[in-house]
Amino acid sequence: MRRNWIFSVSLLSYVSIKLSLDNGLKMHFIPLIMSFCAIMSLFCLFGWRENKHTVFDRQLGLIGRNTLDIYIYHYFLLQMISLPLLGKWISSTGNYFIEGVLLILLSLSIAYASIVIGKTIKKSHWLDKVVYGRFFLIF
Template sequence: MIERINFVDRLKGFTMLVVIIGHISFFTFKEDHSLVSLIAGSFQMPVFMFLSGFVIPSPPSFKKTVVKWCCFLCPFLFVGSLFRYFFYGEVHELFFNNIKSGYWYLYTLACFYFFLLLFRYFSRNQGKGALLIDVILALSVFSGILFLRKVFENTAIGGLLSTDQLFSYWPWFIGGYIARKYNFIEVLGKKPWIYSLSLVLYLIFAALYCSGHYGFFMLSALFAIPTFVFVFLSRENKTSRVEKYLELVGKKSLDIYIFHFFFTSMTDLSFLGSWFASTRNLFLEFLVSMILAIVIACCCIIIGNVLKLSPLFRDVVYGDFIKRIIKL
């Protein structure tokens, strides 16, 4: 049984909705670098990757890693190929492009779980030097990714390996893993001044990023993580209807992630995007985007629940067959 952490599920749910909002701006409203999408982009995927690492209490065994690979790569291959063929008539770009038509997250996460095997076999020490060993391993993996990125820059192999995505998101993922392992979140909860400082710095760097200074993205994301973690952590033992919905979205984030591209791509509301761009009505654009994101998330959850009623779809789409082959 997976141990659920309320603030993690809720923050994942919130971030997943923000991801959809960003994609609505780009795919549905046909806006290029709208303020709403820039605000969403200032933190969404780094926070989501941080949480993806945070939910791992310890590096999984090789068998569990294989199961995770199937759980990530089966929807990547099946749903990603279906999406690519349905909207573009080919599947080549799903494999030989860094962003893989938006499905890069599943591939990248599978790679990160592979990298975690190093931590399982070389970071068994739980003594005083454990943190140092983990940091060295994290930097070693990052150096390897950087090497591959330089060697295969602007090549088909670089696109196949998604070296840009691995390079961009490994620090956030492994940061989440290390924060969980060494209880850094508890320190954050006990020192509110860290939150206050992070909030101020996030607002500053996010504003710079949204104004076109994209070099501040890393700093914006860095301070966004403790900011949002603290806000949701402070509500860990409380609940509301909104938080219950966010928990549901967080728990169903895989279904929402793999299916939401169909909805955002097949819906053309470019006339609204043009109107939002001309009027600069940020509040109304955000409100409409949020309503659409909630509706899309609900539709994706329903589709996932229906597909999971079929053992065949559970095996093909979600890779459940591997659980019968590998006895954990």
């Protein structure tokens, strides 16, 4: 019950402050309050998700366990996409829903492709040593 109250107050505070900023309110401590409200809201959301075993949580776990692979290989995958052309197309559509769906699909496809590339490279002992710098491991 306490978590519901904290979540409601922090989320409403964040939204109201954000709307006030859009209307011209300028104060130097406002970003600090907004950050605190956002952190409290996210903390409550992740607290509710704790010990859940849904497909969404398993996929988040898969991405979380393979962040090194995503970090290493996403750069090379992004080089294959014409980002300036994609950016011009997105800005010309004006449809925020299509933009959001497209960006989510692009991010997930790059993340999963990076995971597949990383797992494939880890299958080869030699490539694993070269790519991940495991030359000097004593194990």
